[in-house]
Amino acid sequence: MQKEKRALQKHQRTYGQRAKRDLQKNWSVYLMLLPVLLFFIIFNYLPMGGVIMAFQNYRIRLGLLHSQWVGLDNFRRFFSSIYFNRLLTNTLTIGFKDILYSFPITIIFALLLNEVRVTAFKRVVQTVTYLPYFISLVVVCGMVMDFTEQGSAISNFIGLFTGKQESLLANPKYFQEVFVISGIWQGLGYGVIVYLSALGSIDESLYEAARIDGANRWQQTWHITLPGLASTCVIMLILKIGSFMSINYQKIILLYNPATYEKADVITSYVYRVSLGEGTDYSYGAAIGLFNSIINLIFVVSANAVSRRFAETSLW
Amino acid sequence: MKRTFGDIVFSVINTLILLLVSLACLLPIWHVFCSSVSQPLMLNAYRGVLTWPLGTWTFAGYNKVLHTSYIQQGYLNTLIYMVIGTAIGTVLTILAAYGLSRQNLMFKKQINFIITFTMLFNGGLVPTYMVIRNFKMLDTIWAIVLPYCVSVFNIMIMRSSFESIPSSLTEAAEIDGAGHLRILTRIVLPVSKSILAVIVLFYAVQHWNSWFHTALYVKNRSMFPLQLWLREIVIAETSSVNEVDALDTSAANQIRTLFKYCVIMISIIPMLVIYPFVQKYFVTGVMIGSVKG
Known part of the structure; x- marks a missing residue:
């Protein structure tokens, strides 16, 4: 009787009691988690709180507490700005072109690598294509400039069609392609790893069975390899769409110049310019940044929902 | 496993493509290296990509x-x-x-x-x-x-x-x-x-x-x-x-x-x-x- 009662009590401990017991038992684990929590609170959550400056006319001297509230003025100013359309269009087009070019190329590259039967050759190709990933953005952009300047092979080749000798980065027409293609150059070896590991985990007996049934290489790829790769592709696509709005603005800032702003300037690079780079319009920059973060969040959440609904794979 | 003619053609083309991609990944770095040991005056006059250092090597x-x-x-x-x-x-x-x-x-x-x-x-x-x-x-x-x-x-x-x-x-x-x-x-x-x-x-x-x-x-x-x-x-x-x-x-x-x-x-x-x-x-x-x- 007594025993049963105690067992019952144990079961019915309140939330507070359970929390207290947990803290007593696991205090040292929580202590280990504390530094990292502090890190995220300081460098991620305080800035999230700081976005209220988007609704103020923020002055450093006055701080968040005493700056004047202006409601949605900063947002209105951005939406009615002559740059709004250009920034949104460029952000979306560059994000779209990036997925359009790099997503299929990475998958095709993985499939080609997967068909190599000589392991040593495969490893060498992988090692070499992985190299650009380790090179800093500053250096990569320096190389991009060398390869697209007037008189270089690439711009000469394009000059054959346009009849003009020019540096590609000086012409807004080419900026987005140069940006995306150099991105593929840098990220191909890294991007392919995930697909190769998925390809490696496809059951070898499926191929054997197909071969016995007389399937050729192409049929094997179509009926076994691609379906086996599908869920990885979906996850990678979600991740890509999720980072749609967070274009590598550091690279944009390194490569663009006033002559190419019309095609190169994206929301995040504009935020940098108006609030920290050239201007000091903090509230305006914070408002545009908040707009960007919210759109970005919507992209990730919807991509995840769509894939959970139709592909039965999701990030969470 | 029998290798058909098609298989061999595919392997050759595949190998060539992968070699090209690998070269494309190395070329920019090779270009930087070649430039870094070229003769400075020849380098200043040169436009484009180098596949070999200009003039005698210099450090x-x-x-x-x-x-x-x-x-x-x-x-x-x-x-x-x-x-x-x-x-x-x-x-x-x-x-x-x-x-x-x-x-x-x-x-x-x-x-x-x-x-x-x-x-x-x-x-x-x-x-x-x-x-x-x-x-x-x-x-x-x-x-x-x-x-x-x-x-x-x-x-x-x-x-x-x-x-x-x-x-x-x-x-x-x-x-x-x-x-x-x-x-x-x-x-x-x-x-x-x-x-x-x-x-x-x-x-x-x-x-x-x-x-x-x-x-x-x-x-x-x-x-x-x-x-x-x-x-x-x-x-x-x-x-x-x-x-x-x-x-x-x-x-x-x-x-x-x-x-x-x-x-x-x-x-x-x-x-x-x-x-x-x-x-x-x-x-x-x-x-x-x-x-x-």
């Missing part, structure tokens, strides 16, 4: 780079930031990964959410800048090494690696009365050497190559890491070579292009040397992260 550019004080200082700064940033980041990551890999932690879900939510939403450039400013970190080493020293992705990679350690190992130690710090250092870490190498290298490469946030938070030029000098030399092509070095202008101008390529080379040489050795660990790390994350 004059390297000699100049290695004797330039701001490059030496920048190199040293980069090393310091990399070591400190990597150390802090790795320790925090290990602690977080260990904590989150424990079973029966009542608030694990909530803590996990707090950490992963930062991947989905952030306050943005300006509020982050203000926080760092308000903490009086601007123009200090902390603004360079702290703000991005922990990555959620790395915590997830490490956590899933820790979770794959058989629980019988840690349970035995727990029964013997070992504390968590002891379990972590004596049991978990010794069997996690390769994942530890991955995390350290991820962070080290990140710190070695980072430039943007340093440029935002640090204006004091004596604190510049190598990448910021590189940006001035390579991208902005400002006259910093002349400004900082009281060199004879004409001589400096002659050597400027050569100088640029030599600085690029010395900045990427450490990566070129270590990456083939660490590549296999990176591959393992990315795979664990992508499969379980």
